[in-house]
Amino acid sequence: PGPVSPALLIINLGGKIIYILDQRLRVQDENDDKTQRVMNDIVGTMFNKAFLGALLRQQDLYSHRALRTVLTRIAHASIMRLNPLYDLMAMAFKNQIVLSPRPQDLLLITFNHTDTIKELVKDNPSLVNQISEAQRQLIEEKVYTPLSDGEFHLIRHTLLVLFQDMQIRVSIFLKEKIQNPNGHFVVQTSGPVPYGFEVPGLISTELAPIAGEFDEGGSPTEGPGNKGGGLLAMMDEL
Numbered sequence: 001p002g003p004v005s006p007a008l009l010i011i012n013l014g015g016k017i018i019y020i021l022d023q024r025l026r027v028q029d030e031n032d033d034k035t036q037r038v039m040n041d042i043v044g045t046m047f048n049k050a051f052l053g054a055l056l057r058q059q060d061l062y063s064h065r066a067l068r069t070v071l072t073r074i075a076h077a078s079i080m081r082l083n084p085l086y087d088l089m090a091m092a093f094k095n096q097i098v099l100s101p102r103p104q105d106l107l108l109i110t111f112n113h114t115d116t117i118k119e120l121v122k123d124n125p126s127l128v129n130q131i132s133e134a135q136r137q138l139i140e141e142k143v144y145t146p147l148s149d150g151e152f153h154l155i156r157h158t159l160l161v162l163f164q165d166m167q168i169r170v171s172i173f174l175k176e177k178i179q180n181p182n183g184h185f186v187v188q189t190s191g192p193v194p195y196g197f198e199v200p201g202l203i204s205t206e207l208a209p210i211a212g213e214f215d216e217g218g219s220p221t222e223g224p225g226n227k228g229g230g231l232l233a234m235m236d237e238l
Helices: 006-027 032-046 049-057 064-075 083-099 105-120 125-140 149-163 171-175 228-237
Strands: none
Touching (some): 006 032, 006 049, 006 064, 006 105, 006 125, 006 149, 032 064, 083 149, 105 149
C-alpha cells in the first residue's frame, strides 16, 4: 500500500482533462448546450459519489497505464483522444508538485482544480453539490487533513517518484523557460519561503545566559562558580 490515494491523482489529472476539453469544444464552435452537456457528463462521472468513495478507500498507487485507462473512461474516447494528452497533463501536474513550496500545498492545488471545475458547471446545482461533497470528504473524512508534515512529505515524494521518468518537453514550458531542453523543470532558488518557515542559514546573535550559582531569591551569586558577571563586563569593554 502507498500513502497516496488515487483520488488525488484522478481529481488533479481529471481537472486538466476538463480544462482542455472545455477549450477544445469552444474552439470547435460547438453550441453552448452541447458543450455544457458534455462537460456535465464528464464532471458527473468524475465526482460520482460511489466512484470517488472507492478511490478514497483505495491506497494502492495507480500505474500510468491504469491512470490512462481510468481517465479515458471518464473523458469518453469518442469525444477526445486522451492518450496524446496524458503526457501533457502529467507534466503539468508534475510541474505543480515540483514548484509547491510545502508538501501540504498539494491539497491547495487539488482544491484549486475543484473550485475551477465548480465554476464550469455552476448552473448545475447537483454537480456543484457533488464537487462540494468531494472537497468535504478530503477535509473531513480523515483522508489528508490529519496527516503530519512527514506524511505529506512522503506523499509528495511518492508522486515525484511516479513522475520522475516523465521528462516530456512541453512547448509552452520551454517558451516560458520553466523547463530545460532536456525535459527537467527549472527550480528557482530565490523567492519567499513557505508560511511558517524561516530563510535557511539565518544565524541568531542572541547570547544565551551563562550558567552559574543563584541564591534563594534567584539572583546570581558572586561565588567562584559564577563568572557570568565578569565575562559580560569584559564583553562590554570590547
